[in-house]
Amino acid sequence: MEVDLINWGTCDSCPHESVIGPASSKVFAHCLNTVDGVGIIAIGNVGQLQKTTNLVRPNYIVNLSSVAVAGSTLQLPTDTFYGDGKGAMIDIGTTSIYLPEIFYKHPDTLFWSVRDILYMKHHGRVDDVFPKITFHFDGGLALDIYPHDYLLNNGSDWYYVVLRNGRSQPEHMKNLVILGDIVFSNKLVVYDLENQVIGWTDHDCEILA
Incomplete structure (x- = not known):
């Protein structure tokens, strides 16, 4: 199921098919599985989340506070995440993760090592070799x-690298972190448009799809 969250809730003419719940609600959630990217959208109260972060601008943009790789916080300029045209956009209409070019300017980081790679070959489990990335948002989320x-494995030893340089984006989006649907697989993501917050929690979405 493909959903354009950029338009959802921002206009009166947005489609409301393939959803569960009252269309008039200002709260909705999605849960996508990892098998084929399908899932559900539920409209209405789906439960209380322990942590949320504020939606600071239209188009589902939130404030990032820091990024860590393998537990170590990246040393980036203080204005990397704050200001016009910055922050993180939640966009499940895309698969890739787009990062500002400044992420790729440090030779000792993961991003430098994959900066111009679309596909890579690797034997064995990637989780045993490559680091975890953690995005930290305002509010502790x-x-x-x-x-x-x-x-992303294609069934052989070849992997598609979804970390993309934001320089390929339109000028007004080059400094945004864009988080595609792949990072929200098996997470219940709740959008509360009335209170202008978003949050998520781990969930087995395959049992819902």
Whole structure:
């Protein structure tokens, strides 16, 4: 199921098919599985989340506070995440993870090592070799992205690298972190448009699809 969250809830003419719950609600959630990317959208109260972060601008943009790789916080300029055209956009209409070019300018990081790679070959489990990435958001909410999330296996020893340089994006989006659907697999993601917050928790979405 493909959903355009950029338009959802921002106009009166947005489609409401393939959903569960009252269309008039200002709260909705999605849960996507890892097998084929299908899942459900539920409209209405789906439960209380322990941590949320504020939606700071339209188009589902939130404030990032830091990014860590293998538990170590990246040393980036203080204005990397804050200001016009910055922050993180939640966009399940795409699969890739787009990062500002500044992420790729440090030779000793994961991002430097995959900076111009679309496919890579690897034998064995990628989770045993490559590091976990953690995005930290205002309000204490965090998102862990594991190697099997950003290195997609095609059934052989070849992997598609979903970490993409944001320089390929339109000018007004080059400094945004864009988080595609792959990082939200098996997570219940709740959008509360009335209170302008978003949050998520781990969930087995395959039992719902």
